[in-house]
Amino acid sequence: MDFALILFVLSVISGVLWFYDVFKARKLRAKGEPDPWWVEYGASFFPVILPIFMLRSFWIEPFRIPSGSMYPTLYVGDFILVNKYAYGIRLPVLNKKVVEIGNPQRGDVMVFRYPHDTRQDYIKRVIGLPGDKLEYANKRLTINGEAMAVRPDGDFLIPQTFDVFQKLEEDLGGGRKHMMLNNRDAQPFVPEQMVVPHVYSDNCSYSGSGVTCTVPEGHYFVMGDNRDQSADSRVWGFVPDENIVGRAFFVWFHADRILPPSGVSFGRIGSFH
Incomplete structure (x- = not known):
């Protein structure tokens, strides 16, 4: 329950x-x-x-980030606030939308119920909107035939493992820029090990270089900012609109045992994109 x-x-x-x-x-x-x-x-x-x-139910709900799939935007131990009405007013428990207010936009950080087990809440970045055709091949993103620009921004140290990943700024268009990570040593994609069959599997094609998908109506394609350490729409498919919880917008606290000396970092507090 x-x-x-x-x-x-x-x-x-x-x-x-x-x-x-x-x-x-x-x-x-x-x-x-x-x-x-x-x-x-x-x-x-x-x-x-x-x-x-x-x-x-109708305004703001707190969540805690449990994994590193959204590094460098969100850290393990971040406590975030999620705007519940940004994408429409929904009935509590049933999650049925009764008032249209807005829809997810490309670049939004969104919380949703995992399509394969709705008891679990996931958080990822919205990459593909309904009707989009996108390709993520050799660790580069193309949406509707347009390659998304990236700019190298140094390296990023993963706190838990101390691995060093490449940090890049990705431009999703319309001024929607965000930071992401690539693991230089990771393969682009391993379909036989990663892909989970889903309702719209036929909308996607997979290869060792990546994935190409057409987003069905009423669904969204999402990805973690930590691209090589994120199980997302490349793996398990699209997010239906009825699974949406809200738009994440603010880190209000951070606490994690790996941060010395107390595990509390007030420097993490603030908005993000």
């Missing part, structure tokens, strides 16, 4: 108890009689639980 569902159930139960107490039970109690236990420990939680549930 996920946390959103737990909050929803607690909100309903505490809300029913609160309304019952306010509009009926309280009027039946003798003056000065103490509140029963179910009011004290149940209905009293409603004013606290409801705002939390509404905040997480």
Whole structure:
């Protein structure tokens, strides 16, 4: 059972108890009689639980980064905020969109439910939009026939392993630039070891140099910024719109055991792209 569902159930139960107490039970109690236990420990939680549930469901939800697939943009141990309404208002728990506000844009860092196991939340960068034809071959990206420009930006030390990867700035067009990593020693692609069959497998072709895909309607192609250490749309396919959680936009805290001396780094706090 996920946390959103737990909050929803607690909100309903505490809300029913609160309304019952306010509009009926309280009027039946003798003056000065103490509140029963179910009011004290149940209905009293409603004013606290409801705002939390509404905040997480419709506005902002916190997440923690568990892996290094988004280096150098996001670090293991980053605590981030996700804008839940950026791509439309969705019903809590059901995640059904009821109000259109916007759609993911190329370059957005997006949180979504993993298509092969919706109990898991993933975070990647949006690379391909519905209808796009893209190719990632020999570690270079082409979208709709246009090669995306890259600019070398030195090296990057992976904190956990101390591996040194090449850092590059990739331009996705329209001023949407971001940093990414390439492992000079990694093969471009190994289809027989990496590809997970998915509904739209026929939309993609694979080779030792990379992958070419046409993004189906209502779906998105996503990739990690740590290109050679990310299982993403190249491996398991596209993200359907109904799996979208929101757009990540801010690191509000960082804590990880590998950072000396306390594992806390306030220098990580701030927005990103």
